[in-house]
Amino acid sequence: MEAVEYTTPKTVSEAVQAMASKGDRARALAGGTDLLVQLRGGRRSADLVVDVKDIPELNEISYSSSGGLTIGAAAPCYRIYQDAAVAANYPGLVDSASLIGSIQIQGRASLGGNLCNSAPSADAIPAMIALGAVANIAGPNGTRQVAVEDFCTGPGRNVLEPGEILVSINMPAPQASSGANYLRFIPRNEMDIAVAGVGSSVVLDGSGQNFVSGRISLASVAPTPVFCEAAGASLAGKPVSDEAIEEAARLAMEDAKPITDMRGTIRQRVHLVGVLTRRTLNNAIQRARGE
Amino acid sequence: MPGLVHVSTTINGNPTDFLCEPRQSLLEVLRDVLGMTGTKEGCNDGNCGACTVMFDGRIVTSCLVLGVEAQGKEISTIEGVASPEGLHPVQQAFLENAALQCGICTPGFIVAAKALLDREPDADEGRIRHWLAGNLCRCTGYDKIVRAVLDAEDKMKA
Numbered sequence: 001m002e003a004v005e006y007t008t009p010k011t012v013s014e015a016v017q018a019m020a021s022k023g024d025r026a027r028a029l030a031g032g033t034d035l036l037v038q039l040r041g042g043r044r045s046a047d048l049v050v051d052v053k054d055i056p057e058l059n060e061i062s063y064s065s066s067g068g069l070t071i072g073a074a075a076p077c078y079r080i081y082q083d084a085a086v087a088a089n090y091p092g093l094v095d096s097a098s099l100i101g102s103i104q105i106q107g108r109a110s111l112g113g114n115l116c117n118s119a120p121s122a123d124a125i126p127a128m129i130a131l132g133a134v135a136n137i138a139g140p141n142g143t144r145q146v147a148v149e150d151f152c153t154g155p156g157r158n159v160l161e162p163g164e165i166l167v168s169i170n171m172p173a174p175q176a177s178s179g180a181n182y183l184r185f186i187p188r189n190e191m192d193i194a195v196a197g198v199g200s201s202v203v204l205d206g207s208g209q210n211f212v213s214g215r216i217s218l219a220s221v222a223p224t225p226v227f228c229e230a231a232g233a234s235l236a237g238k239p240v241s242d243e244a245i246e247e248a249a250r251l252a253m254e255d256a257k258p259i260t261d262m263r264g265t266i267r268q269r270v271h272l273v274g275v276l277t278r279r280t281l282n283n284a285i286q287r288a289r290g291e
Numbered sequence: 292m293p294g295l296v297h298v299s300t301t302i303n304g305n306p307t308d309f310l311c312e313p314r315q316s317l318l319e320v321l322r323d324v325l326g327m328t329g330t331k332e333g334c335n336d337g338n339c340g341a342c343t344v345m346f347d348g349r350i351v352t353s354c355l356v357l358g359v360e361a362q363g364k365e366i367s368t369i370e371g372v373a374s375p376e377g378l379h380p381v382q383q384a385f386l387e388n389a390a391l392q393c394g395i396c397t398p399g400f401i402v403a404a405k406a407l408l409d410r411e412p413d414a415d416e417g418r419i420r421h422w423l424a425g426n427l428c429r430c431t432g433y434d435k436i437v438r439a440v441l442d443a444e445d446k447m448k449a
Contacts, residue, residue, distance in 0.1 A: 001314040001315075002314065003312065003313075003314050004313050004314050005313060006296065006313035006357065006359050008362075029357075031355075032355050032356065032357065032360075033337055033355050036316070036354075036355050036357070037336045037337060037355070039314075040335070040336070041336070049313065049357070051357075051359075051360065053360075078349065101337070101425070102340065102352075102424055102425020102426075103350060103403070103422055103424075103425055104337070104340055104343055104350050104351050104352045104403070104425045105337060105352070105355075105425065107346070107349035107350060107351045108349075108351055108355065108356070189421075189424070190421065190424035190425075191338070191424050191425060
């Protein structure tokens with residue numbers, strides 16, 4: 001790895017100052033499981049590494065039934081899936097946090113880092129999009145909020161401007177009779193990158209027999225994570241049925257624009273989007289019904 | 292050119308100070324600065340688990356931690372597993388079950404397996420295999436490793 005400077009700001013404003021002092025030559029460090037590999041391999045370079053793990057807001061995990069869930073951008077996966085409130089209210093998020101990398105990686109890697117790394121294959125991003133997550137950003141010009149589906153702009157690229165850091169991610173409190181699920185396809189049991197992944201969430205009516213709303217998002221089938229707005233919206237008002245799920249899966253497949261590479265072909269990936277959309281919707285429905 | 296940084300940490304219970312460049316990984320610091328070569332370098336990108344150490348109570352791949360991040364942390368390595376009285380039950384079980392061949396992956400497996408058994412003394416085979424998915428071995432085919440961990444688990448409960 002090339003020589004870098006290293007700093008450990010204790011507040012958000014110190015971090016923003018440090019980031020801004022080096023412009024696009026500064027990188028924020030949370031778990032480092034992507035950044036250090038990229039710096040060492042020459043895929044990214046930096047003059048300054050800003051370790052954000054000493055900043056309280058970036059380590060927070062807090063939940064309230066009014067404000068929903070706030071996850072600090074540097075909170076590692078294991079803290080997310082071991083948190084009782086997260087496990088009880090956001091099992092769809094736990095799905096993704098508990099399948100990223102190995103136990104070793106989960107001890108360091110954060111959902112905020114997964115978002116900022118902006119890989120098309122990121123497992124946590126579709127799960128967060130399905131849950132309606134919003135990114136809280138701080139920068140030299142103050143703070144702003146960006147919906148997670150609008151955060152990534154290309155492979156490894158996102159809306160963060162030089163000097164800005166991701167502070168936290170907010171997810172609304174789950175509505176009554178709601179459920180979510182994330183699944184990916186990999187050709188082994190663990191430790192692999194998604195050939196395709198789907199995150200789904202649904203809200204059902206009081207009877208549990210009709211969709212009120214739905215959100216569906218895809219991994220590894222486009223240059224960025226994909227929010228399938230039409231597929232999710234198609235569920236609204238329909239009875240829970242194989243036909244409604246099939247129609248949502250068809251619309252999700254239309255939104256998939258994958259490439260053929262060493263992990264899978266276009267045809268396989270589009271097919272997987274259909275399969276995983278049906279499975280995640282059925283799992284989300286079961287969770288919404290408390291089954 | 293950034294200079295050397297002074298880091299104060301605790302390794303295997305011993306207060307330890309070292310100097311390192313910010314670009315150096317904890318793995319490089321352990322091996323090249325401190326001469327603690329029990330922790331092995333495999334892939335150097337977080338896939339193989341050979342460099343697994345305990346970092347504030349969690350297993351991590353030390354190739355993906357910067358040495359400067361060790362400031363104020365508690366680290367334990369393979370060198371801290373055995374005691375003056377003898378090998379740890381996990382180490383003894385690896386020997387008795389022939390769970391190593393070339394030995395490069397072994398320190399990582401032992402640190403990871405001990406971390407699991409310390410937390411979950413009743414981990415079943417599926418849990419052990421899942422927990423150790425981040426440690427690669429190209430010699431044994433894993434079965435002997437898993438049997439060794441199950442054996443160590445029995446002995447630690449006895």
